[in-house]
Amino acid sequence: MSGSSAGVVVVGAGLGGIRVAENLRNNGFTDPITLVGAEDHPPYDRPPLSKSVLLGKDDRVDLKPAEFYAEAGITLRLGEPVTAVSPADQTITLASGATIAYDTLVLSTGLDPRPFPGLTENVRGVHVLRTYDDAVALRGEIDSASTAVVIGAGFIGCEVAAGLATRGLSVSLVEPARTPLAVALGEQIGALVSRLHVANGIDLRTGVGVASIAVSDSRVEAVELTDGTTLPADIVVVGIGSTPVTDYLDGSGIDLAPREVGGGIACDATGHTSEENVYALGDVANWLDEDGRPKRVEHWNHTVEQASVVAHQITGGDAVTASVAYFWSDQFDVKIQVLGAPRADDDVHVVDDDGKKFVAYYSRDGVLTGVVGAGKVGAVMKTRPKLQTPTPVADLL
Known part of the structure; x- marks a missing residue:
């Protein structure tokens, strides 16, 4: 809209x-838009990677059809990681050495999965799951395997364990906490x-860590636990876990958030970074919440809402008010849904449990903070209005 030839460059x-x-x-917005990605693939949806892609049910995860980009006038620069950002020059530098100028820069570089500590060599059979290529590589080994160990029972670990078991493997799920999802949802729901x-x-296997991964001829053969089990x-x-991708910002002057509050790129409540005309959103961005506290959130719908806010900021419109946070996790034949902002240390009220499916309310100081359900889609979603304004949890019990 400024008439400049540089327009908006989106990294990620x-x-x-x-x-x-x-x-x-x-x-x-009619100025140029350039979308720069480190992967060779056009934008795709990540949640299916640990679900339908891993199960071999679906490979079509592109977020837009191929013709969309030309029709919308969006230039794709794929397979070109960004290595540097210079707000002073309003340019980014690619791994090839090429530079791209911008009027406005949006950073959405996401996360890198943490590797297993001390495992420095490339070991066949050891995987992480973050990208489409990761999912395809893991899926390609399933038919020739009979046993699998998943280290970490967060949402991704639980989904992968479920997927591998569904494909017929004997699966061990190892978690140092006393239950799966204990860090995110607490031990009561984890149980x-x-x-x-x-x-x-x-x-x-909960309450136990991994001491080492045993390797023979550059191929994994076993996992040794801290209790001596092999x-x-x-x-x-x-x-x-994962870490925000921010290495390319070294020397840029763009502020990062402290690790104690989640790390990532420090932003205000509408995605502005410390540098003029530079925004950040998604998993890598640490926005101020409604109480003015820094908070980095790794959920699909949160990214979608932040994208709307940032676009409105760039085009001069009003910021869009975020709705109630929501995410889900498919494990076996059960959809686990999380509404609001429940914390592991909240009070938990299980209001429905038939032995497989359940609904629980979370509260803090007597006020409803979140709802978690498994296999209870309708019961969970009907509580959304109760989370839009402070609601005494006693009103729902």
């Missing part, structure tokens, strides 16, 4: 990047998730 060709570009066009996995044949493994999937 994922969900956040494509939604920003799409929203800009929908808001009437209900444990029940689901055990009922579906998962060898669940688990045979044709496949090992490491799901021990």
Whole structure:
């Protein structure tokens, strides 16, 4: 809209990047838009990677058809990681050495999975799951494998364990906490998730860590636990968390958030970074929440809403008010849904539990903070209005 030839450059060709570009066009933005991605693939949806892609049910995860980019006037620069950003020059530098000028820069570079500590060599059979290529590589080994160990029982670890078990493997799920999802949802709900996995044949090992991964001829053969147990493994999937991708910002002057509050790129409540005309969103961005506290959130719908906010900021419109946070996790034949902002240390009120499916309310100081359900889609979603304003949890019990 400024008439400049540089326009908006978006670093990160994922969900956040494509939604920003799409929203800009929908808001009437006519200047150039360039979408730069480190991967060779056009923007795709990540949640299916640990679900339908891993199960071999679906390979079509592109967020937009191929013709969309030409029709919308969006230039794709794929397979070109960004190595530097210079706000003073308003340019970015690619791994090839090429530079791209911008009027406005949007950073949506996401996360890198943490590797297993001390495992420096490239070991066949050891996987992480973050990209489409990761999912395809893991899927390609399933038919020749019989045993798998998943390290880490967060959402990704639980989904991968469920997927591998569904494909017929004998799966062990190892978690240092006392239950799966304990860090995110607390041990009470974690115990209900444990029940689901055990009922579906998962060898669940909680309260124990991994001492080492045993390797023979550059191929994984076992996982050794801190309690002395050795688990045979044709496949090992490491799901021990991720770190924001920010290395390319070294020397840029763009402020990063402290690790204690989640790390990532420090932003205000509408995505502005410390540098003029530079925004950040999605998993890599640490926005101020409604209480003015820094918070980095790694959920699909959060990224979609932030993309709308940033696009409105760039085009001069009002910021869009974020709705109630929501995400889901498919494990076996059960959809686990999380509404709001529940914390592991909240009070938990299980209001429905039939032995497989459940609904629980979370509260803090007597006020409803979140709702978690498994296999109870309608019951969970009807509580959304109660989370839009402060609601005493006693009103729902």
